[in-house]
Amino acid sequence: MTKIKARKETFYKIYSKNLSWVKEHPKISFVPDFEEGYVCPLCFNLFEKDALGYSSSNPLTFDHNPPQSLGGKRGVLTCKECNSVAGHKLDSQLLLRLEEMDFSNFSPNSKARTTLRNDNYKVASDFSVDGKGSLKINIDRKNSNPLHADNIFSNSIYNYKAYDPFLKGHGLFESGWNWRVKFDMQMPMRSDERCAEIALLKIAYLYAFEKFGYGFLINPNLYKIREQILNPDKNILPKVFWVNYDFPDDANGINIIKEPKELSIPSTYPIIL
Numbered sequence: 001m002t003k004i005k006a007r008k009e010t011f012y013k014i015y016s017k018n019l020s021w022v023k024e025h026p027k028i029s030f031v032p033d034f035e036e037g038y039v040c041p042l043c044f045n046l047f048e049k050d051a052l053g054y055s056s057s058n059p060l061t062f063d064h065n066p067p068q069s070l071g072g073k074r075g076v077l078t079c080k081e082c083n084s085v086a087g088h089k090l091d092s093q094l095l096l097r098l099e100e101m102d103f104s105n106f107s108p109n110s111k112a113r114t115t116l117r118n119d120n121y122k123v124a125s126d127f128s129v130d131g132k133g134s135l136k137i138n139i140d141r142k143n144s145n146p147l148h149a150d151n152i153f154s155n156s157i158y159n160y161k162a163y164d165p166f167l168k169g170h171g172l173f174e175s176g177w178n179w180r181v182k183f184d185m186q187m188p189m190r191s192d193e194r195c196a197e198i199a200l201l202k203i204a205y206l207y208a209f210e211k212f213g214y215g216f217l218i219n220p221n222l223y224k225i226r227e228q229i230l231n232p233d234k235n236i237l238p239k240v241f242w243v244n245y246d247f248p249d250d251a252n253g254i255n256i257i258k259e260p261k262e263l264s265i266p267s268t269y270p271i272i273l
Contacts, residue, residue: 004062004074005052005053007062007074008052008060008062008077009049009052011076011077012038012049012052012060012077015038015077015213015214016036016037016038018213018214018215019037019038019039019213019214020035020036022213022214022215022218028218034046036048036049038051038060038077039214039217040060040077040078040079040082041076041078041205041206041209041217041226042078042079042082042086042206042226042229042230043079043081043082043226043230044226045079047060047079051079058079058080058081059079059080060077060078060079060080061077061078061079061080061083062074062075062076062077063075063076063077063078063082063083063087063206065202065203065206065207065210066203067087067091067094067095067199067203069091069095070094070095070098075206075207075210076206076209076210078206082230085230086202086229086230086232087202089195089232090195090196090198090199090202090229090232091199093191093192093195093196093199094195094196094199094200096190096191096196097191097192097193097196098196099111099112100112100187100188100189100190100191103127103129103187103188104187106129106133106135107129108129108130108131108132108133109129109130109131110128110129111126111127111128111129112126112127112128112187112188113125113126113127113188114127114185114186114187114188115185115186116137116139116152116183116184116185117183117184117185117186118152118153118154118181118182118183118184119154121147121148121151121152121154122144122145122148122152123139123140123141123144123145123148123149123152124139124140124143124144125137125138125139125140125185126138126140127185139152152183153181153183194232194240195232196242197240197241197242198228198229198232198240200242201225201228201229201237201240202229205222205225205226205229224236224237225237228240
């Protein structure tokens with residue numbers, strides 16, 4: 001047995017046991033009932049142990065949460081369909097949006113591809129900011145008009161900067177010609193910010209399930225969240241958003257809502273699988 005399969009079985013046993021404890025609540029019932037199983041936290045379909053193998057038409061798979069591209073680890077099991085259809089589209093847009101935000105702030109080690117404009121000339125360009133914060137520009141001549149590529153810096157300005165050794169002895173060897181150029185650059189916006197927001201919602205939702213189990217998942221108020229995650233092209237939750245704010249360390253993590261009460265009480269309706 002591989003390490004990944006062994007870990008999947010461990011996850012299955014833990015959450016299956018957790019689900020059995022939730023079922024003991026007098027106000028919670030599943031239709032149809034079952035003795036052992038794993039409910040995908042996104043589509044809410046029931047999976048038995050044989051779904052851990054890849055021979056299943058829709059096996060249980062590890063969902064990296066946050067996405068692996070952002071340093072996430074295998075933290076939760078979701079079915080392959082949910083992992084592929086919802087996860088890949090949302091995760092890619094979140095990564096792209098974060099890269100755009102980093103470059104717009106000229107953060108170290110950020111990069112972007114955009115169009116450079118200078119008077120009537122425009123060229124495709126790759127911009128990058130190195131670890132020291134220096135901006136580098138690479139003109140893509142293959143995907144630009146040759147005439148524009150040759151003349152993009154035609155309005156360059158040269159000036160001579162001299163240091164008087166009697167006034168500033170330390171700057172004697174810094175004298176020389178300086179080159180300045182003016183250009184316009186539009187910040188790249190190729191990402192779908194709406195999908196990026198829903199991707200963050202997905203991360204928070206799965207993280208809460210990972211920590212609290214099915215006791216969190218059965219809350220009926222989460223139905224719309226699952227529906228929105230699985231249908232990112234639909235406007236199910238119009239006010240999905242993220243907060244660009246540096247929270248203090250003691251505010252990071254999961255915050256539990258206790259009021260209003262209808263957001264914290266268990267469901268009084270049967271759950272149909």
